[in-house]
Amino acid sequence: MSAAAAFAAEPATPAAPRLVYVKAARLLDPKSGTVLPDQVITIEGDHVKAVSALAATTLPADAHVIDLGNATVLPGLIDCHTHVTSQPENFYEDLFRKSPIDEATTSHLYARRTLLAGFTTIRNVGAGNYVDFALRRAIEKGEVAGPRMQASGPALSATGGHGDLNGMSPYVRFEGDINGVADGVDAVRKKVRENIKYGADVIKMLATAGVLSEEESVGAPQYQLDEMKAIVEEAALWGRKVAAHAHGAEGIKMAIKAGVASVEHSSFIDDEGIKLALEHGTYLVFDIYNDDYILAEYSRLGYPDKIIEKERKVGRTQRENFARAVKAGCKMAYGTDSGVYPHGWNGKQFFHMVKWGMTPMQAIQAATVNAADLLGWQTKVGQIAPGFYADLIAVKGDPLADVTVLEKVDFVMKGGEVYRDRLAGQPVKQFE
Ligand code: ARG
Secondary structure (H helix, E strand, O other): OOHHHHHHHOOOOOOOOOEEEEEEEEEEEOOOOEEEEEEEEEEEOOEEEEEEEHHHOOOOOOOEEEEOOOOEEEEOEEEEEEOOOOOOOOHHHHHHOOOHHHHHHHHHHHHHHHHHOOEEEEEEOOOHHHHHHHHHHHHHOOOOOOOEEEEOOOOEEOOOOOOOOOOOOOOOOOOOOOOOEOOOHHHHHHHHHHHHHHOOOOEEEEOEOOOOOOOOOOOOEOOOHHHHHHHHHHHHHOOOOEEEEEOOHHHHHHHHHHOOOEEEEOOOOOHHHHHHHHHHOOEEEOOOOHHHHHHHHOOOOOOOHHHHHHHHHHHHHHHHHHHHHHHHOOOEOOOOOEOOOOOOOHHHHHHHHHHOOOOHHHHHHHOOHHHHHHHOOOOOOOOOOOOOEOOEEEEOOOOOOOHHHHHOOOEEEEOOEEEEEOOOOOOOOOOO
8 A cells, every 4th residue: 555545544543622602691693683682602612513592502512611691792893994003103203113023023013902802803004024924924834823814915005105215315315124115007016016926915006195194285196097097007906906095086086987996085085086986996095093192192102293383184074074974985994004003903993983974773784894905815714604703703892882881891712712712701812
């Protein structure tokens, strides 16, 4: 018998899968938009095996049961716009006294805070020097506690654009910096390929000017339509979607016409932009919490006045336009731009989304089923249903009555492992 045949003949002895039963008095199902009373979620390994009514479920005598009491159980939340590798402390110090090594050393803390806040999946749209790919690898290997991650690597930016180093002497360069600056159809195609080569799951493009950068405008387009189209087309060739940062009305429309999957920020979207987004099925990701944080903290953090001024132009209008887009029925996914404000505060945006026109259920859907759809992970995350990852969270109170209870998540399970538990006394996963 050949070695291969002997190997094939080995009797298969898979370890009996350990089933875990989670009792949920209130199970919020964003797919149907309902809350189901008294359910049992059966978990096998890292995924959900079944969801059934408690009354109709026989639990084995020695069953491992996690009873979450009266808490509301819901799928792990998804933030479609994070920058988990960094967090601002001081504008000039961050720029000149730190290096990518600092980011690489501290990003695991931010990933952990994000996960413990109930965000079991993130789409990280923009990180320099591929730090995001390294972080994702460590999380996937189980070496670091963090959410499931889609990562973009460096955001594609025009020279002088939102992703370039602006406002400095022409002699200021960061040696070896891996960024996303690329101009012209050929160069942007190459940059897309390069990002994918090193690990990009998604491509981030800076379609317009931004707030937290020193170019003059806050919303002018920064790529030509042919460059935007080339980015989307090239990404599609490699099976990747494109997320476009766009504040200004014109750049938003160009990005939608180019075929991006989502427009980030969407601040000055006009009626035509809303109409185009509806026609193309483009997701809008409005980061409508961080205005509060920037206006309250960024002067203290040493940001140039120019930047604070830009934020003043964006904040309120963006919220008003969020309300218009909700009314118009645009596809919306939850994305916060965490990393502009402290990681772990990702849940604070729910309040604003409800204040500006969503029902609490719509806001939760934006952060679960819609977000999963945007990520292309609609059969993996965003629901507690058979075959999905066992990513679930629980909160005390009723998020449909008061959505801010999602700011304090008391139980977090990702892939069947418990990472936080203030409800049922379960041991949490250790990293040693
Ligand atoms: N990263 C974004 C930018 O610099 C942040 C915008 C924050 N402000 C806001 N109102 N959403 O453009």
